[in-house]
Amino acid sequence: MKKILIITSYFPPETGAASNRIFHLATGLENQNFKVSVITPLPNYPKGRVFDDYRGKFKQTSTEKNVTIHRLWLYASNSKNKLLRLFTMISYSISLIWFFIWNKIPETVIVQSPPLLVAFTCMLCLQRKKRKLVLNVSDLWPIAGLELGAFKKNFSYKMLEKIERFNYKKADLVLGQSQEILVHVKSLFPEKATFLYRNYPDFELPELKEPSISGDKITIVYAGLLGIAQGIYKLCESLDYSNIEFHIYGGGAEKEKIVQFISENPDLPIVYHGEVTRSELHNALLCYDITIIPLLNRIYGSVPSKIFEYAKLGLPMLYFGGGEGEDIIQQHQLGWIAEAGNYSHLNKTIQSLGKNKLSLKNRTKIQQAALENFDFNKQLLKLKAVL
Template sequence: MALKFKEMGHDVHIFTSHPYYPTGKLTTSDWFKFKHNTYINSIPVKRHWLIPSQKNNPLLRLISMFTMFISMFTSLSFLKEKKFDTVIVQTPPISLPLLGVIAKKRFGIKLILNVSDLWPEAMVNLKSIKRDSFAYRILHKLEKYYYKNADMILTQSEESKEYINSIGFNTSMVYRIGADLKRFTPSEIKSNSSTSFNLVYMGVLGVAHGILDLIKEVDFESINTILHIYGNGVEYTQIDRYIKAKKLSNVVLHSTVPYTEVHNILGKHDAAIISQKNYVKGTLPAKLYESMSMGIPILFHGDGEGADIVKKHTCGLTSLPTNYSLLKENIKRLSKNSIDREKMGKNGRTACLQFYDRDKQFQILEDQLQKLYSNC
């Protein structure tokens, strides 16, 4: 998003934390830096200190969000100095929109909320808190306060938009990150292995993604399939140990690769798997679009709008998070039917060309922002 705004000639700055994703850890040097200015692709980035947390523990997450809020609060005056017109705030973290509200009220800056997960709804789905709890009621009031003060709300899914509308706010629009169709193009290059079906997972190796459970439940050797895993996260070490302990020759844990190499890796495999251990209302894995754009079929092991997209465009097969038997059957079906694979792959690419082109999605956002300012 920042790069596209910069391409359009806008002055773009980013406020964020020190990097800790997906490992959940800061580097030793970052622990002792309260703020740090840097550049990424020629865009100024102001990084701030926080106590990181990647665990499914609501208290630790709130502490992490609070420390990030405090450190970023000290940079608010920078917004006034630079005379910014708009601040786009990512939520969660659920603490950060308060900075946007303060900037709006004090400096007259337009506030756009980019809602990637519905907090506290997501916390209920993940069983971190109960819907009838005091914590939920407080967080839900805070959520509605943010929506009330936002000039525009961006969501990544229709499901999130419907939820936000249902609680009384109709200023939301679906902004799908989509895929860079020029980079993620169908490839004829496949893996050197001609006897096995090559399946790839690329992404975060977190508890919510369930890759450790997946390799425990599915015997890939028995279905002549090799699962290639690329990524990092809190389950990386456990996955590595399990593969070595069980001597799994058909599950390969690769080292991480830079984003610029993702399309090359995807293009070497027969299909991509996307796994979600828990259903969380409104969430939609962005890597779905990139795999579809590559023209390879999708095995979506999860629920929600991501699964609905796969079904709608018939670009792969789906299974619920607990139904490993169906996942296994889906893998076997794709591995034995190259005609199905080719057809599903083409369907995915066609859907991206029509609906999930990143450039087209950004143009829609740009048009909506122009309307927002023209109505001022």
């Protein structure tokens, strides 16, 4: 049985697309007769502090669904202070180096990037002629950070670019969640082996039904990280509420601002539901007419994994983020597009919707498109062939 190690900064019980993606990859490979182990920090995301059940521990090893999981210490923080966030990554990198020294590492290792520094630590320490290093790139850093306004083109940015290029250079295979990521990698290293690995979810398709929230107003739902990149606070401020209700699930940096905005505007039909488990969320989402997938700014290389998850749920989408995600929505007829950053166009698009366009028949078509085009196991078999 071939052994494979996955190194990631996010893993359940943490919530969100990143942890779900790596969890499905790990259990999927295990089902394909790999002996899978995972290295991840003690759970801390997105709250920025180690979860209560893991506090006071330096390391924990457990087996879940036949996958061995090594949880390592880090200094947890989600502070906006760049030095504190850098120290968080350095602390995890130190724990990784310590683990590498005292443990035997398999010949095939999948390394999640970003964070760039963590990936750099792995690529630097684990390079060997007989070892295959696979870099799983979910976002293009530091480019994405520049587009989000987190970075400026200075000395630090140039250093991050050098780290990025080092990581690509040392990888034997680069997995990218979007074609834009693979195009970028090929522009730097034309001969580099690449593989398009979309963030397809792995769960049973639910039985579809008409949305259970009645009334003339269209019910719009957002579920996920309430971070700066998603711009949900700006969305709350900018939506035209004349014919909609807006429902929000999740947590993150903007949570308190959103909750405060709702309390200061009690006449607006906005409901914050807090954080729920993934299974609870799936059941809840089926009750709404349409979901919105926003990005505050178009981010090159980014394709929200929500697209594939919501398609399996048969949930119509309103995409407001630009880039490759637009192409996927349009190609597979999964919903509607609003011009990224143009809130006037977003409101006009919403006004053009009617309950007849959000019918059970339309949901069934969306789910069928997901069944035909976003199959996790088919993609996994193709990946298995190149590992």
